[in-house]
Amino acid sequence: MVTRLFGPEKDVRTRTYRINAWSFLAIVIFVVLASYSREGTAICVRDDSGQTVCLPAPAKRIVTLSPGATELMFSAGAGDQIVAVVAYSDYPPAALELPSVGTNTRIDMEALLALKPDLVITWVTGNPPAQVELLQELGLPLFAIEPRTFEGVSSAIERLSALAGTETEGFAEAERFRAGISELSEQYRDAEAIPVFYQVWAQPLMTINNDHLIGKVLQLCGGMNVFGGMPRLVPRISAEVVLQANPHAIITASVDGVSDDQLDLWKSYSGLSAVKRNNLFFVPASSISRPTPRLLEATRLICEKLDVARERL
Template sequence: MVAETFPRLQHRAALALLCGLGLPAAAQVDITDDSGHRLVLKGPAQRIVSLAPHVTEILFAAGAGDKVVGVVAYSDYPEAARKLPQVGGYTQIDLEAIAALRPDLVIGWPSGNRSAPLEHLRALGIPVYLNEPRSLDAVAHSLEQFGRLAGSEAPAQAAATAFRERRAALAARYRERPAVRTFYQIWDRPLMTVNDEHLIADVIRLCGGRNVFGQLSQLAPTIGVEAVLAADPEAIVASGMGEGRPEWLDQWKRWPQLEATRRDNLFFIPPERIQRHTPRILDGAQLLCEQLEQARARRGAISPAAPSGGA
């Protein structure tokens, strides 16, 4: 299908580039993406297509929401993103729909987008920037980079500064607290977790937790129940699919010998607050830090940290 429509796409891309010739000159944007690829734009992008929900959210947070002309499915935050044209899902990109939007920049996600469509877009002459934040520092960096790409540096810098300040406040309050052995459960069947290279693991560290599966080689490995029983986490934190606590979280009560079960440390955080690489991840971090503090308090000998404002 892609091969059949490729000449038509080339024609549309050429028209899009010609349409931009009459635009006023702007400062060149010379930038390197998260894959190490250098990108040079003649000026800040005016028509951006986002290929991941987290990219859409960061663009809006960076003050570039008015430049976004297309998104993928599940780009549902902020509310304005729901009204934008969709170009498929992040794993099934519609190349024709993208070309029809005449973008001067596409922002992709290497972990979620397939490489072939991204290469096709580059072959059409459409600049592609790849975003892959795997730490909290990288989320702030993404805000700044998107601000440069879209010419919204001032609001992007303000958002990045606010993010770093909130992160620092959480770190000051929780990072040095006694460690809590933590198992983060992404899903039930298959049973999945994260290693220490994952952004969620950075949140666990921020809260003074220790990821019991941090040393595994895969970013989001599949494990067995036996591995969880052997690791014997003090806290189990699950996400699921929506705002409701997943029923499978309480299945760990079938193993009363687990320390997390014995101490009632089975916690839930809505996935959009901790599994999206956006500023809202600090909302999830706040919840996780409070939950791990509950786990410490249930040891009996350690009292919770004193309340503090600003976090």
């Protein structure tokens, strides 16, 4: 009797144990799969500061903290997902309609936080480190950009489009820029080298070295940057060293590329090769100074300016 009772009770306990074991295993498998699913659908991209940024889903509320970042987001096909920009975000025209959260050097934190962004695009060397650190401490997803090469521009567009879920538009635009630069590079591969001075600012007098993206534009066009070997990205120099370098062309940026008084200083030095040959050139400021697809237009224009300078040699 006891045996009969013990036998079925043992079977019940065994079956219960097995059911509980399978239930536990099922829960473990579910948790693992759920974790893997979240990990698998997360969007992870490395930014230009070397940090990997992961989003659980494509960003829908984006704030850009530089005019270049604004333009790049539009290029990536995510203009409709931008909820705020900073001052001087003037391209494309639609950017002018967006609310501002200050300037790239003075961000209105209260206004930015009130927008509840799910992604903030920062500028590596253009935003104050203290404000960027505060945004990090507040837990906002930050993606830092600062392309230093032509490929870096294409890559930035592709990475931003991945974060915004607009890969179709972004990758197409990145490839268009890549192909255009490649075509110009081939066209000017054997161009006669010509000494060039690029003037960033007149007072104080500033230029760029070959590590700067503008320096790479000059090189692509066959220009020999007379200050390309300087250690600083944007060094301050004196008029005397420019005269010693004796460039055959001087280029600077202005609003819409219209001639102004920025290069008047050099006109008094009639012996300077660039002055003697009237090789004082202007290019549009926003397209040459921002690492965006419009850099292709600016590069083409600088190549044409240097062609004119070669003809005048």
